[in-house]
Amino acid sequence: MSKKNYKLEAKDLNAYYGSFHALKNINIAMEEKAVTAFIGPSGCGKSTFLRTLNRMNDYIEGFRVEGDILLDGRDIYAKDVRVDELRKEVGMVFQKPNPFPKTIFENVVYGLKIQGLKDKRVLAETAEKSLRQTALWDEVKDKLDKSALALSGGQQQRLCIARALAISPSVILMDEPTSALDPISTAKIEELIFKLKNDYTIVIVTHNMQQAGRVSDYTAFFYMGELVEFAKTRTMFTSPKHERTQNYITGRFG
Amino acid sequence: MSKKNYKLEAKDLNAYYGSFHALKNINIAMEEKAVTAFIGPSGCGKSTFLRTLNRMNDYIEGFRVEGDILLDGRDIYAKDVRVDELRKEVGMVFQKPNPFPKTIFENVVYGLKIQGLKDKRVLAETAEKSLRQTALWDEVKDKLDKSALALSGGQQQRLCIARALAISPSVILMDEPTSALDPISTAKIEELIFKLKNDYTIVIVTHNMQQAGRVSDYTAFFYMGELVEFAKTRTMFTSPKHERTQNYITGRFG
Amino acid sequence: MTNAEKNRLKDKAFQVFGVFCTFIGLVILAIFLIDILIEGLARIDWDFITSLPSRRASRAGILTAWAGTLWILVLTSVIAFPLGIAAGVYLEEYSKKTRLANFLEVNIANLAGVPSIIYGLLGMEMFGRVMGLGGSILAGALTLSLLVLPIIIVTTREAIKAVPRSIRDASYALGASKWQTTWNQVLPASFGGILTGVILALSRAVGEAAPLIVIGALAYVPFVPTSPTDEFTVLPIQIFNWTSRPQADFLVNAAAAIIILLLITFILNGIAVYLRNKWQKRVKW
Amino acid sequence: MLSESVRFFSEVSIIDFLTDKQWTPLFAEKHFGILPLVAGTLLTTAVAIAVALPIGLTIAVYLNEYSPGRFRQTIKPLLEILASIPTVVYGFFALTVVTPFLQKLIPSLAGFNALSAGIVMGIMIIPMISSLSEDAISAVPRSLREAAYGMGSTRLQTAFGVMVPAASSGIVVSVILAISRAVGETMIVAIAAGQQPRLTLDPTVPIETITTYIVQVSLGDVPHGSLEYRTIFAAGITLFVFTFALNNLSFWIKKKYQEKYD
Amino acid sequence: GGNNKTEEGTNGTVSENLTGSIQIDGSSTVYPITEAVAEEFRAEAPDVKVTVGVSGSGGGFKKFSRGEIDLANASRSIKPEEADAAKENNISFVELSVAFDGLTVVVHPENNWVKEITVAELKKIWEPAAQGKIKKWNQIRPEWPDKEIHLYGAGVESGTYDYFTEAIVGKSHSSRGDYTASEDDNVLVQGVSTDPLALGFFGYAYYEENQSKLKAVPVDDQNDANGKGAILPSMETVKDGSYAPLSRPLFIYVNSKATARPEVVEFVNFYLDNAATLSQEVGYIPMPEEQYKEQKAKFQQFASGSAKK
Numbered sequence A, B: 001m002s003k004k005n006y007k008l009e010a011k012d013l014n015a016y017y018g019s020f021h022a023l024k025n026i027n028i029a030m031e032e033k034a035v036t037a038f039i040g041p042s043g044c045g046k047s048t049f050l051r052t053l054n055r056m057n058d059y060i061e062g063f064r065v066e067g068d069i070l071l072d073g074r075d076i077y078a079k080d081v082r083v084d085e086l087r088k089e090v091g092m093v094f095q096k097p098n099p100f101p102k103t104i105f106e107n108v109v110y111g112l113k114i115q116g117l118k119d120k121r122v123l124a125e126t127a128e129k130s131l132r133q134t135a136l137w138d139e140v141k142d143k144l145d146k147s148a149l150a151l152s153g154g155q156q157q158r159l160c161i162a163r164a165l166a167i168s169p170s171v172i173l174m175d176e177p178t179s180a181l182d183p184i185s186t187a188k189i190e191e192l193i194f195k196l197k198n199d200y201t202i203v204i205v206t207h208n209m210q211q212a213g214r215v216s217d218y219t220a221f222f223y224m225g226e227l228v229e230f231a232k233t234r235t236m237f238t239s240p241k242h243e244r245t246q247n248y249i250t251g252r253f254g
Numbered sequence C: 001m002t003n004a005e006k007n008r009l010k011d012k013a014f015q016v017f018g019v020f021c022t023f024i025g026l027v028i029l030a031i032f033l034i035d036i037l038i039e040g041l042a043r044i045d046w047d048f049i050t051s052l053p054s055r056r057a058s059r060a061g062i063l064t065a066w067a068g069t070l071w072i073l074v075l076t077s078v079i080a081f082p083l084g085i086a087a088g089v090y091l092e093e094y095s096k097k098t099r100l101a102n103f104l105e106v107n108i109a110n111l112a113g114v115p116s117i118i119y120g121l122l123g124m125e126m127f128g129r130v131m132g133l134g135g136s137i138l139a140g141a142l143t144l145s146l147l148v149l150p151i152i153i154v155t156t157r158e159a160i161k162a163v164p165r166s167i168r169d170a171s172y173a174l175g176a177s178k179w180q181t182t183w184n185q186v187l188p189a190s191f192g193g194i195l196t197g198v199i200l201a202l203s204r205a206v207g208e209a210a211p212l213i214v215i216g217a218l219a220y221v222p223f224v225p226t227s228p229t230d231e232f233t234v235l236p237i238q239i240f241n242w243t244s245r246p247q248a249d250f251l252v253n254a255a256a257a258i259i260i261l262l263l264i265t266f267i268l269n270g271i272a273v274y275l276r277n278k279w280q281k282r283v284k285w
Numbered sequence D: 001m002l003s004e005s006v007r008f009f010s011e012v013s014i015i016d017f018l019t020d021k022q023w024t025p026l027f028a029e030k031h032f033g034i035l036p037l038v039a040g041t042l043l044t045t046a047v048a049i050a051v052a053l054p055i056g057l058t059i060a061v062y063l064n065e066y067s068p069g070r071f072r073q074t075i076k077p078l079l080e081i082l083a084s085i086p087t088v089v090y091g092f093f094a095l096t097v098v099t100p101f102l103q104k105l106i107p108s109l110a111g112f113n114a115l116s117a118g119i120v121m122g123i124m125i126i127p128m129i130s131s132l133s134e135d136a137i138s139a140v141p142r143s144l145r146e147a148a149y150g151m152g153s154t155r156l157q158t159a160f161g162v163m164v165p166a167a168s169s170g171i172v173v174s175v176i177l178a179i180s181r182a183v184g185e186t187m188i189v190a191i192a193a194g195q196q197p198r199l200t201l202d203p204t205v206p207i208e209t210i211t212t213y214i215v216q217v218s219l220g221d222v223p224h225g226s227l228e229y230r231t232i233f234a235a236g237i238t239l240f241v242f243t244f245a246l247n248n249l250s251f252w253i254k255k256k257y258q259e260k261y262d
Numbered sequence E: 001g002g003n004n005k006t007e008e009g010t011n012g013t014v015s016e017n018l019t020g021s022i023q024i025d026g027s028s029t030v031y032p033i034t035e036a037v038a039e040e041f042r043a044e045a046p047d048v049k050v051t052v053g054v055s056g057s058g059g060g061f062k063k064f065s066r067g068e069i070d071l072a073n074a075s076r077s078i079k080p081e082e083a084d085a086a087k088e089n090n091i092s093f094v095e096l097s098v099a100f101d102g103l104t105v106v107v108h109p110e111n112n113w114v115k116e117i118t119v120a121e122l123k124k125i126w127e128p129a130a131q132g133k134i135k136k137w138n139q140i141r142p143e144w145p146d147k148e149i150h151l152y153g154a155g156v157e158s159g160t161y162d163y164f165t166e167a168i169v170g171k172s173h174s175s176r177g178d179y180t181a182s183e184d185d186n187v188l189v190q191g192v193s194t195d196p197l198a199l200g201f202f203g204y205a206y207y208e209e210n211q212s213k214l215k216a217v218p219v220d221d222q223n224d225a226n227g228k229g230a231i232l233p234s235m236e237t238v239k240d241g242s243y244a245p246l247s248r249p250l251f252i253y254v255n256s257k258a259t260a261r262p263e264v265v266e267f268v269n270f271y272l273d274n275a276a277t278l279s280q281e282v283g284y285i286p287m288p289e290e291q292y293k294e295q296k297a298k299f300q301q302f303a304s305g306s307a308k309k
């Protein structure tokens, strides 16, 4: 395999929360313009790994990584890497929706504004586009200037996705982006992911096997901090190599 | 129908966030020792209604209810009702996991401690029991004295369920209790709900139609603040009265 | 230059500015401390700490002054902190948000700006004359309590306000009463911030001389107070007194007394800082 | 206090009090114009805040967003010592260090002036702003900081775009307390600012503040109970009205811009 | 004294085993002397608790006229309204002078033009009419330079200011207002010693301690009866009265009720016996011997007078 196609790679990655070994010797290479799904039981390290990919764990006291993570072949933990640039490249939707205590509009355009964009029209257009993409526009178009905290759980989740899309990163990390969504909204987000794949590299954590099956090209199965199996989604769902994977996917586990 | 069997009733209930009419003329009666599921698109008012059932919305500025909510035939919004007593009766698991910034153990036994229970052994036993019920025990038994905030999203969610169970309320309100959980943990929680039904009245908000189908006896479908349909789950899933319900359940919506 | 570069530059510039500001603060502090130490350290010996005031700079000591300061600070802490924290909690968690409450809220902050001497006059009338405490330690401590209460109340309220709603929700939903929620969740979570208020209040109380002089604290007291109803003097009065003497030797005495005053503050603040670090580490959401 | 003021105003017309441009209640030829004292108070307070607000807030943000945790834990209490240094020390520092230094930059600066007093007062109240603001900022839930960083914000943008607004309530209060302390401060101004009631907004000349006046009179040799003595109550009331207006303004600002984060 | 057994006139001999307490408060200017006396008295009568406060002459008189304290330190005479208040509370009192303070007129050491100054010139500088008008040295004497004059002096609420205006301008509390004031003379020292155009006045002790940084100006009161020409303040010139009109007396006031207590009588006697040495020690100027005798006689008479009542 030529390296060229890999957008994101982890090499011999180990991560620790203090003395707790949260990620054990992870090796994975994610293709550009493809959707990779992370699955695995609760507490296995999916979020931890996802957050390592754009260095969001830097802020957790006692957290430590060993090994390399390469974005387009460059080590993102290298000294000269600018984390803010990195995160514009690698956008993130967190597991718990975390809207800013600002208006809905301000939330969506935040990323653009900090990049220095001031043009009101462009901001408004981008906001509308992102909110439409996440199927939130109709629900909030009349209250764009209301606090984002007055939204329902699912609305907040979609807002956070819209916010991440607005800055057009090249990689999007999503931690259970549809956990609080009804089936229809979920379907819309899945559709969106499908469309985005044309331009973006997407990593998604999900507990929903059907969802993983529907949207992803590759699937990675984590268990107790280890990457048990990583393969084409179709392959994994039809003929997993490991028994553990098989058990997990079919729900015969625990 | 005799009133006797109804644990919780809402009569002509209207709720407002300021001028926003969030719940419109809701009439519903929930049976004792049964599981009622609330379903409906994101933002339709499920959480709002759920929170109204144990008066958690009292603290939201500008929030207002009209109409009655009866618990065992008594109006919970009456002047002489002690909200803390009410909430010991009617436990709640929130949509966003909200563990206390304390140890895992302190989180689980908090409810008991404030009821004045001091016996260390009883506390430890209850903690273990609740954590086992939510399938969290094995994961956290070695770090009970660690901060609950250092848990993964799904672990936090289960911790919050365990915390609510520990005080043995007679009604348990759960707002998407398995949204962050993997299929196996989800199955365990569903099993738990099934068991709890023998002693408790349970109301659950879910976006997962299968889940609603599996665990609930009754289902209420909300849409834009209105209770569109309320019926036995089996009836609703096989022959819904309203087209909207039908569309939502089958995912042909939006 | 692209926007990103500009932002980066600004970020770096601010970092430099931040270091600069922090160091300005530290350098000024160092200047003060070194200056005072150079001037006064040599003067500090056992005699200085255990002697009574005297007209001869070389014989004058601060026994009664530091004893009085300790008395005052401890009593003030005992009176003002529980009261202030309780009031802050009450106003934030319990009182109805009526117009009157709003008015009160603004005015408590207002009271922090009333010059300390006015508190002295008030204290003299209220505690000294009406309650008949005269110029006793108790009257002084009560007066200083009045003085620092606004600081404690206001900082307590802010610290409490910063506790996320979701934590309260969680507690209420488990059947906790308002008091239990406040005591078990809100207060522990906000204790670090409250302690900062306590530190600042102590710092304020420790240096006050004028209001104490007004209520009747003395300058020359040849005996160590043994009860809250005794007459007293405090270090700041001694310091003010000495700095206004013509003889240079008294200025040295003043510097030495300032060192002792700072030492007392250090110790009391140190306790609060220690607790604050402990609490703030525990609470992170 | 109120009754004393009432008695004062029964002897001195309130119009004179508010409009007369001279304050000489202790002179043989008496004028009771409070404006010079108000101007003096305003001036020193403004200088103090101009020093303390940027520095204090910068320190708060720097400690919270940029510096490592250990550093913060040592620096914060160190800076807090600044608040407990006796104000006489500050006064003489202003007079013997700051003024001569400033005179090199501004030759026309008087030996006693509002500028040095204000600057030094600003230094004194830095910890009020830095510590309380830092507390407020660190009380903002981590998820918000993560949201901001996750969007590619620089530390500066995170700090001022998200954290400071979310902590605005606490920050405003820290500033209010700091202003209050500056308004109520006596010794520094008494020593370094010259005690000349003067209706001016020029910080390079001697002025007198309300508090200085009050302290000097109540601890001076003026007979208590006389009209001269009662001026301190009138001055006190004025100060109260002054801070009252200031506080209401800041509370109004606070209400307007406050962000609730949950 | 009336009912006590003090041996008259002997320094520092006080009858043993006195007890009780004596409360003193008032002027911070007089404080150092009283503190010194209290300190020495303690060696003589260790069981008498003497306390001294510094709430200013005004604050002291207020407490004094309410009967809250036994002695008041004062840097000025009691005002009629204060005396009235005392009378209302059935308190009569005696004023005793205990020492002199020589107000010294000073300029910056580099000031080479002022060799002496007359009271009339001082008045011209300080009187209310001078405010905003007399701004230059040469307005006072044409041969002095055409430079600004910067004034420093005691705060208007102090007894020092009271006295200075009375002595120079002729009317108490009558002066210009545009000068730098402080009740802390060290602040004034700092001001004058760093300002070549300064002219100020403050207590003699502060000049004496800072002679290297200041230059005292001889004052000519144009009254040859008490010394001819301009006279520099010094121990001698103040004590013998030739440094006029700027040497002022400092007082203590004794409450009539307190004189019923032997320890108070002893203390006041002790005070007058030792004021000469002690006041000099703390920087003030003692009065001539015979004046102390007079004061003591005055007190004896007062004490026995109030004892009879």
Ligand SMILES: Nc1ncnc2c1ncn2[C@@H]1O[C@H](COP(=O)(O)OP(=O)(O)OP(=O)(O)O)[C@@H](O)[C@H]1O
Binding pocket: A149, A150, A151, A152, A153, A154, A155, A180, A182, B017, B020, B022, B040, B041, B042, B043, B044, B045, B046, B047, B048, B049, B060, B095
């Ligand atoms: N605090 C609030 N203030 C104002 N409006 C609110 C507030 N909370 C919720 N709303 C609005 O009320 C409506 C119902 O919200 P609710 O949280 O009950 O929805 P939900 O059915 O739980 O949705 P979800 O499945 O997304 O959680 C939404 O349109 C929401 O925007």
Ligand SMILES: Nc1ncnc2c1ncn2[C@@H]1O[C@H](COP(=O)(O)OP(=O)(O)OP(=O)(O)O)[C@@H](O)[C@H]1O
Binding pocket: A017, A020, A022, A040, A041, A042, A043, A044, A045, A046, A047, A048, A049, A060, A095, B149, B150, B151, B152, B153, B154, B155, B180, B181, B182
């Ligand atoms: N801040 C932290 N400090 C210490 N341990 C942590 C911290 N965050 C997570 N952990 C632990 O690390 C492990 C992996 O956590 P992570 O959040 O990556 O799980 P996850 O796979 O995302 O689970 P979930 O599906 O429940 O979100 C868990 O056992 C968790 O308890």
Ligand SMILES: [Mg+2]
Binding pocket: A046, A047, A048, A095, A175, B152, B153, B154
């Ligand atoms: Mg996770």
Ligand SMILES: [Mg+2]
Binding pocket: A152, A153, A154, B046, B047, B048, B095, B175
């Ligand atoms: Mg909801």
